[in-house]
Amino acid sequence: MTSLASASVTKVPHISHAVLRVSGPDKKGxxxxxxxxxxxxxxNILSSEQHTDTASSRFFQRSAFDISTMLTDKVTLSNGISEVAKRLNMKAEITWPPLRKKVAIFVSKYEHCFWELLLRHRAGELPCDIVCVISNHPDLASITQMFGIRYEVFKITKDTKAEQETKEIELLNSLNVDLIVLARYMQIVSDNFCSTFPHRIINIHHSFLPAFIGSKPYHRAFERGVKLIGATAHYATADLDEGPIIEQDVKRINHKDSVEDLIAKGRILEKEVLVRAVKKHLQEELIVEGNKCIVFGD
Amino acid sequence: MTSLASASVTKVPHISHAVLRVSGPDKKGxxxxxxxxxxxxxxNILSSEQHTDTASSRFFQRSAFDISTMLTDKVTLSNGISEVAKRLNMKAEITWPPLRKKVAIFVSKYEHCFWELLLRHRAGELPCDIVCVISNHPDLASITQMFGIRYEVFKITKDTKAEQETKEIELLNSLNVDLIVLARYMQIVSDNFCSTFPHRIINIHHSFLPAFIGSKPYHRAFERGVKLIGATAHYATADLDEGPIIEQDVKRINHKDSVEDLIAKGRILEKEVLVRAVKKHLQEELIVEGNKCIVFGD
Amino acid sequence: MTSLASASVTKVPHISHAVLRVSGPDKKGxxxxxxxxxxxxxxNILSSEQHTDTASSRFFQRSAFDISTMLTDKVTLSNGISEVAKRLNMKAEITWPPLRKKVAIFVSKYEHCFWELLLRHRAGELPCDIVCVISNHPDLASITQMFGIRYEVFKITKDTKAEQETKEIELLNSLNVDLIVLARYMQIVSDNFCSTFPHRIINIHHSFLPAFIGSKPYHRAFERGVKLIGATAHYATADLDEGPIIEQDVKRINHKDSVEDLIAKGRILEKEVLVRAVKKHLQEELIVEGNKCIVFGD
Amino acid sequence: MTSLASASVTKVPHISHAVLRVSGPDKKGxxxxxxxxxxxxxxNILSSEQHTDTASSRFFQRSAFDISTMLTDKVTLSNGISEVAKRLNMKAEITWPPLRKKVAIFVSKYEHCFWELLLRHRAGELPCDIVCVISNHPDLASITQMFGIRYEVFKITKDTKAEQETKEIELLNSLNVDLIVLARYMQIVSDNFCSTFPHRIINIHHSFLPAFIGSKPYHRAFERGVKLIGATAHYATADLDEGPIIEQDVKRINHKDSVEDLIAKGRILEKEVLVRAVKKHLQEELIVEGNKCIVFGD
Structure with missing residues (x-):
């Protein structure tokens, strides 16, 4: 057990650069x-990407830069960036190294997305610390413990939901959690919960949104006779399955596939799409604009 | 010009086998x-595919068979098949060679699907005769004439629609048209028209159905910020964009793509998905069951 | 630990049908x-697929059938099939239920394919018993033990290779192993070892064969500037990376990807391609013909 | 005819920005x-992309910029860029608007890539003028003439090859051709020809290179039993099929596909991959470094 837990820590990459993300009205210069x-x-600017949405005349930039040769200090640089941003009427945000967020994973009984997050973290692909796993069921406690991670059960009923979410929020805040990953968590989180962590909750929906919003998408895909199934990772917002889409992918199916086959094939999609989205968030490669995501770094 | 037209005729494959398609309640034997x-x-059975939908206990079979060694005749064999079908409470249909249907293509102003149908036919990939092209605009007449195909314009207004469709139906019937392909035809065909040619009208919709049913799907895909665009070929029914799906495919996009880029990328999808669906129909590889297609031969 | 191990056993599907696989010269009837x-x-025949390679005039069939209503017994049916096969000069093989093979997994230090096999088995997707894990290193012992599986180390040096392989073969035979999966096992197995288990060893190669046969394919893909990387699952034969291909897939890369990125992206491919190939073998959906695989059931 | 030809001209986009491409040793600033x-x-910089190959410490940049507000003139700006490039030991190249190259297409008898180039040009997707079509056969003259393009036949035999290539080069130079597209041209162009137009000849090879270099790749793919076929667009160099790869893609096949099916499926790949590569070249989105292409703009 100990070996699994310790191994996972050592491989996480050390990201030593800072990231500047800018958005606002496009203008010359x-x-x-x-x-x-x-x-x-x-x-020194290590890499820089820009995007102009010509339809809305909005500008977006992400620059990774090395601070080891910085002539001033973080505060002075931040002030310099803020001044330019203010002058140009733009929003600018700097993330300082190390880029290593604190993550909480929410699960219920499905294991596949959870395992993939644990193993890809263990392989060093996700620059973060998984500080706790929260569930409405005890089922996945033993897997969590193998990886040396704290597991907390908050049972949810219609009556206790608001109260339990309050406790969850307390725990998440006490652990300074930056990102919440809903890894096939089978509860709808409340508007209040969503707005407590704006653009900091990533959900995986098991369809190609906006097709099959809501429950039982594989059953509905089967009924409709579609030729591809999909999965969508998005930021959770008050509108169910309507938040900004981060990543999507699809997989070909055919008439031989039963609903159970769709579910099995879908697991492969869900886990991969979710991990890709989480990685994008952790590497500060996303800028949310309205209800859309600009995804840098592809 | 003449060379284009005549070349297209010579390459169409001669399909000399018969096809039996069976559907009905599954039972032993x-x-x-x-x-x-x-x-x-x-x-001699050349190839045979079966499918049982275990959820509904429905059975489907497609068998291609050689009739050159048939000991009896078509009528006797048909009777033999009908008797078995009746006993098993199933539907059975034989298509005799040559499998070379008469096709009418409906177009408006978009060329891409139309060109692809013409060129893939010319390359010998579509076992059919394109007997006429019908449009509500004169724009594509010259392209059609290059390929030596009859072009008829039926202008459609709200007032003349029913009347014009009646004339179209007369023409289609007089030409013994087996299949109608709506190649980005920018008119909604009426319920009456659809029911005149049940499962004999193939439409291409420029989205991954059931996402973005109806008009302007690329604009709505852009607004929603999806990461893939799609195209769907389906049989046209009275319910717009709700008919049995024959083929679908998707293509990755990103935030750099404008609506115009989506439209351009979508053209590549639309033309390929439509041709694949038409080919399946022509080769008698489809069985419609309720609102779904069993697609054999993949 | 115990819970992981026991859970994995209970979910494995019980396949109660028999499978007939036939190959030989095509002929009428x-x-x-x-x-x-x-x-x-x-x-009762549950499903049946046929294929005729018209270039070589070779015929292939796979039929799944229910034996619960068999009027005779296995020996009599086998004899009946053998007689027909002999008369038609074909090879016929029946696999009786339950289709649940005994599998040994070979590993070295890479975990990703190994985890995927363990977790997909645990999810009930692989109808087999994993009876032992063999490695040339002790590294993956603790993971193996979590799943309650026997782990044996056979250290390999140039001098001990032949001797160690002999011991491995003894162990595999004593456990009645049906299938050996080389899950990124970093040793070349000998011709003798391969020929001891013909078409019963599945290897995963980390390239799109026949591109980049041999060592360091990701480095060579990077050097060549290809736009896609691939993975190939094949039966191991005496010719390195030249055995019959069971499954392949690719993933898009671009100039931003370092060799390390290719390796990370490749892991996702390798694990999925390997599991798909193993599943095909376990479900008796493969027929090897010369150096090619007929893959039924897609 | 006239309508086809004139329509193609009017839709070509007018690209009014300039492009700066830079490559050389990476350094700070x-x-x-x-x-x-x-x-x-x-x-005003409209968009800018950078890439650093960390393995080789080489830096690449592509910036599109608006010259309508330029305070100086082209010569002065060019000098300014050259000075910086010289100081940093880098190579810098500016392309001034309009980005509308002169293209010659080489064909033999296969039509599919040729049609796709003509039709995508007609649809306004390729910012270029197709100034002539060169062939070793007369077959595609009538198609070419429909689009109002000059068609020249240079018959090639072993004895006349050098002489004929000399004449081709004279013609290409007299027409100020910027780019030569080998659209399934069934002749190997000589080293001399290649070196006359360095990184200005794009070839389409009908395999996923480096698999199946050379002749009859579909036949060899069939023999090897691969599960995907591919196509590769690359700059033609003296080493056959070894030039810098611009674009590649693949398509799934299975054991039911004959060599003829592979050829037909391959046509869809070839035409799309070739057009994507040509478009990249025309938009100045490629930088060749050694034997690899940096591909911006995806």
Whole structure:
């Protein structure tokens, strides 16, 4: 047991660069403006991506930069960036190294997404610490313990839901959780819960949204006779299955597939799509704009 | 011009086998029953596929068989198959060679699906004769004429729609058209038209149904921020975009893609999905069951 | 620990049908011939697939049939099938239920394929018993033990290889192992070892064969600048990476991907391709013909 | 006819921005350096992509910029860029608008890639003028003429090859051809021809390179029993099928596919892969480094 737990910690990559993310109305000179601030403070830009949505005239930028040669300090650089952002009427956010967020995973009884998160973390692909696993059932406690992670059960009934969510929020806040991953958690989280962690809850839905919003998507896919099934990772918002989409993928099926086959094939999709979305979030490669995600780094 | 037209004719494959398609309630011995009839009449089975939908206990079979060694004749064999079908309470249908249907293509102004049908036919991939092209606009007449195909314009307004459809039906019937392909035809065909040609009208919808049913799917895909766009070929029924799905496919997009990019990428999908569906129909590889298609031969 | 191990056992599906696989020179009436034997013995055919390679005039059939209503017994039916096969100069093989083979997994230090096999087995997707894990290193012992499976280390050096393989063969035979899965086992198994288990060893190669045969395929893919990486599951034969291919898949990469990125992306491919191939073998859906696999059931 | 030809011209997009492409040894400040030159000359950067190959410490950049607000002139800006490039020991290249290259297409008898190029050009997706079609056969003259394009036949025999290539080069030079597309041209072009147009000849090979280099790849794919076929677009160099890869894709096949089926399925791949590669080249999104392509804009 101990070996599994300790191994997982050592392989997580050490991300030593900072990330600047910018969004706002497009205007002339915006790329040069932020580049010059970073450059002027002695920070070497390692990579930089920009995107302009020409329909809405909105501009987006993500730059990774090395702070080891910074001539000033974090506060001074932040102020410099803020001034430019203010002048250009834009939003700018810097994430300082190490990029290693604290993550809580919510599960119920399905294991596949949970295992994939644990194993991909163990393989060093997810730069984060999994600080706790929260469930409405005790079933996945033993798996969690193998990986040396805290497991907390909050049983949910219609009557206790609000109260239990309050306790969950307390726990999550006490652990300074940055990101919540709903790994096939079979409860609808409340509007209040969602708005407590805006763009910090990632859910996996087992369909190609917006097709088959809501419950039993595989059964409905079977009924409709579609030729592909899908999975969608999105930020959870008050509107069920309507939050900003981070990642989607599909898999070919045919008439030989029963509902059970769709469920089995879907597991492969769900776990991979969820991990890709979580990785994007952890690497600060996402900018949410309205109800859409700009996904950098592909 | 002449060379284009004549070349297209010569390459169409000559399909010399017959096809038996069977559907009905599953029961013991059904595979053996039909196999024995064909075998007993001296017909060699070239290939045979079966499918049992265990949820509904429905059975489906498609067998291609050689009639060159048939010991009896078509009527006798048909009677033999009908008797077995009746005894087993099943539906059985034989299509005799050559499998070379008469096809009418409906177009408006978009060219891409139309070109693909013409060129894949010219390449010998579609075993059919394209006997006429019907449009509500004159735009694609010159392309059609290059391929030596008759082009008829039926202008449609709200007032003339019923009347014009009646004339279209007359023309289609007079030409003994087996299959109608709506190749991005920008008119909704009426319930009456659909029911005149049940499971004989194939439409291409430019989304991954059931996502984005109805108009402007690429615009809505852009708005929703999906990560894949799709196309769906289905039999047209009275319920718009709700008919049995024959084929679907998707293509990855990202935030850099404008609506115009989605439309351009979508064209590649639409034309390929439509041709695959038409080919399946022409080769008698489809069995419609309720609102779903069994697709053999993949 | 105990819970992990016991859970895995209970979910494995109970396959209660028998499977007939036939191959040989194509001739008239062959489909009807075997169908009639099964039917004549009271066995209901649940599904049946045939394939004729027209280039070589070779015929292949796989039929799953229910033996609960068999009028005779296994020996009599086997004899009936053998007689027809002999008359038609074909090879016929019946596998009786339960289809639940004994499997040994070979590993070295890479975990990803091994975990996927263990977890997909635990999810009930692989109808087999994993009777032992063999490695040239002790590293994966603790994972193996969590799943309650025997772990044996056979250290391999150039000098001890032949001797150690002999011991491995003894162990595998004593456990009546049906299938050996090389789950990124970092040793080349000898010709003698391969020929001891013909078409009973499945290897995963981390490239799209025949591209990048041999060592370090991801490094060579990076050097060549390919736009997709691949993985190939095949039966191990005396010719390295040249055995019959069971399954392959690819994944898009781009110039941003380092060799390490290719390795990480490749892991996702390798584990999925290997599991699909193992599943095909376990369900008796493969017929090896020369150096190719006929893959039924897709 | 006239309508086809004239329509194709009008839809070609007018690209009014300039493109800067940079490559060389990575060093601190390189992103800021070029950005500041463009900005300092009043050019607004519309989009910018960078890539650092960490293994080789090589840096690559592509920036699209608007010259309508340029404060100086093309010569002055070019000089400014050249000075920075020289100081940083890098290679820098500016392409001025309009980005509308002159293209020659080489064909033999296969039509599919040729049609796709013609039709995608007609749809406005390829920003270029197709100034002539060169063939070793007269077969595709009538198609070419429909689109109002010049068609020249240069018959090739072993004895006349060098001489004929000389004439082809004369014609291509007289037409100021920027890019040569070998659209399933069934002749191996000589080393001399290749080196006359370095990184200006795009070939489509009908396999997933480096698998099945050379002739008859579909036959060899069939023999090997692979589960996917592929197509590769690459710059033609003196080493046959070994030039820098621009684009690749694959398509699933199975044991039911004959060699003829592979050829038919392959056509769909070839035409799409070739068009994508040509489009990348026309939009100046490629930087060749050694034997690899950096592909921007995906």
């Amino acid at each position: 915006v790329i040069a403006a932020f580049t010059q601030v970073l450059s002027g403070h002695g920070c | 059904v595979i053996a029953a039909f196999t024995q009839v064909l075998s007993g009449h001296g017909c | 062959v489909i009807a011939a075997f169908t009639q034997v099964l039917s004549g013995h009271g066995c | 390189v992103i800021a350096a070029f950005t500041q030159v463009l900005s300092g000359h009043g050019c």
